[in-house]
């Protein structure tokens with residue numbers, strides 16, 4: 001098969017079956033690549049709460065939001081590439097960056113509109129049920145962190161648990177006075193969270209003078225100290241990230257020399273070179289890869305496709321792609337590439353879009369590379385890797401003792417200022433002194449930080465790079481893992497820091513989260529990796545094909561549907577079952593790899609969460625609870641069980657019903673890159689119209705169905721789901737595997 005024709009098949013995430021599916025539903029639209037692509041479900045809210053779409057799709061004519069939407073619609077129509085970035089021709093540098101700029105603008109507008117809607121909700125129950133805000137909080141303690149940031153601990157006054165929320169470590173937030181809707185608040189980032197307490201890092205300390213002036217307390221000379229103010233935390237648009245991305249894009253636009261060449265290759269203007277050759281003229285011969293491979297002293301036990309991918313990546317002069325379907329050891333392979341590059345004397349910047357993905361890579365690098373540093377707030381880093389963080393390394397530096405003394409002094413001063421109720425000048429002077437000490441701390445830290453970073457062979461960070469910390473550090477190689485979870489705009493900060501780039505990911509799994517439907521319509525959800533795979537085809541990437549996670553039957557559907565049947569289950573996992581685990585009984589649940597419990601006809605209709613926008617299905621939840629009971633009874637440890645629901649309301653319902661140590665219940669997005677021995681999927685949607693919402697995004701289903709090692713159980717209403725051919729195919733696959741059970745049969749087996 002020619003490279004071109006292979007490209008046509010392998011580059012899209014949708015196999016022939018999918019195309020059939022979508023054509024039938026009229027959901028295919030010709031794209032600028034000359035091919036066809038599935039238009040994603042409208043819902044842009046990856047958490048499935050629908051607060052965004054629910055409101056934005058109902059714009060009243062002539063209303064302010066309708067005018068805003070009309071304005072952005074016309075802006076997206078005048079985009080340089082209104083159908084998304086084309087892959088059949090070179091991109092124009094200015095048009096390309098204008099398009100990325102427009103994406104960011106539309107996304108920022110969508111985020112601001114979401115926040116504005118959120119801040120209008122004042123009832124505690126309503127606002128907290130969105131999961132995007134916590135109200136009525138006390139500031140219970142505070143400390144200072146790296147770069148003089150304030151770390152503020154917030155909790156409910158009565159010590160009750162915080163409501164279920166989406167404010168994760170790393171989420172940008174706004175802290176404001178709960179009693180004052182006009183308070184614009186101060187920006188911060190969640191740095192730590194527990195059930196009862198949440199900590200945010202801010203640049204500004206919440207000064208009660210400002211709050212009191214607003215509430216009028218100051219004018220009445222009845223000043224409130226910080227402890228008397230109730231705070232509210234709202235998820236906020238990430239302005240810092242946006243500004244950093246815009247700055248990187250502006251720089252990339254004017255880049256010359258080697259940096260300019262890499263940009264031009266990534267825009268399809270120049271052809272990528274491997275081993276000094278142009279690939280459009282001559283794809284890299286297998287013999288060249290074999291020669292390179294023979295020269296490598298591998299540090300990890302790798303299989304042949306992984307070894308080839310390492311050799312291929314090391315031969316790249318501009319960029320190379322490693323395509324890693326679920327469980328095929330993409331991160332393991334990438335770690336080997338990095339360690340080989342370090343062995344050759346190179347400095348590497350290793351990135352990923354999420355903190356979890358960075359840590360997964362770091363876990364492997366720790367064993368392979370002599371000196372690796374993780375940049376990022378320690379609270380966002382896996383606990384066992386905290387010694388490798390910049391903070392951890394700075395702490396070990398002898399000069400850190402001086403900083404500790406200064407921090408103590410700063411905290412004392414802050415406490416004193418908090419207790420001081422005189423206000424006015426005395427208080428102002430105290431805050432001025434706080435400022436002086438902070439800048440002293442910063443300057444000392446900068447020196448130590450420089451030393452730590454300069455010594456590192458590999459620096460690991462998210463693709464949102466802290467430019468202040470990294471300064472103008474350059475690298476020989478940039479490696480980006482889980483590259484399909486990042487928007488193109490999100491990649492440029494990293495790309496600018498070297499002349500060679502290795503990206504790894506899987507465009508058949510979750511795309512980046514994009515809030516703005518307008519931006520998504522003009523291509524913002526299509527990743528750079530996906531575009532390069534389309535543009536350059538097979539010569540630009542190597543696919544890993546041996547997977548080490550799933551029983552062959554769990555793998556097969558995904559392999560056939562998304563990867564042209566190319567996946568092979570390693571012998572170590574090919575036929576493993578739950579009943580092979582120590583202390584697990586052999587039952588009808590544990591001695592087979594697949595089960596679909598069909599709820600059709602049972603009357604388990606989906607419901608809209610009261611006061612919320614998300615969906616739940618209590619009938620399905622009952623089945624899940626019973627399945628978990630049976631699994632536990634068979635001896636499965638709750639740490640080995642995961643429940644995945646597409647909707648946050650179902651997650652909330654199940655968490656309230658199953659409070660078991662180690663049992664994980666989350667949305668699909670929370671599980672990408674993870675695995676468990678047994679995974680239960682509750683599909684939720686059950687309605688006479690056959691509406692399945694964002695379940696129609698097959699990439700989401702691909703992720704959900706490939707997390708289980710030994711058993712995958714789906715609970716869903718075939719009558720609703722199978723009006724879509726994808727799920728009809730899934731059902732047929734389960735039926736053929738003799739893994740179908742109606743809920744009526746299941747219930748008769750449930751002991752009274």
Ligand SMILES: Nc1ncnc2c1ncn2[C@@H]1O[C@H](COP(=O)(O)OP(=O)(O)OP(=O)(O)O)[C@@H](O)[C@H]1O
Pocket residue numbers: 301302303306324325326327328329330331332333548549672673674
């Ligand atoms: N060559 C190999 N031999 C044995 N086990 C391997 C090999 N390569 C990877 N593995 C194992 O397979 C599992 C998945 O590896 P890894 O996390 O690198 O894959 P991934 O492709 O990044 O995963 P994901 O699908 O979650 O993105 C790990 O437990 C890893 O140790």
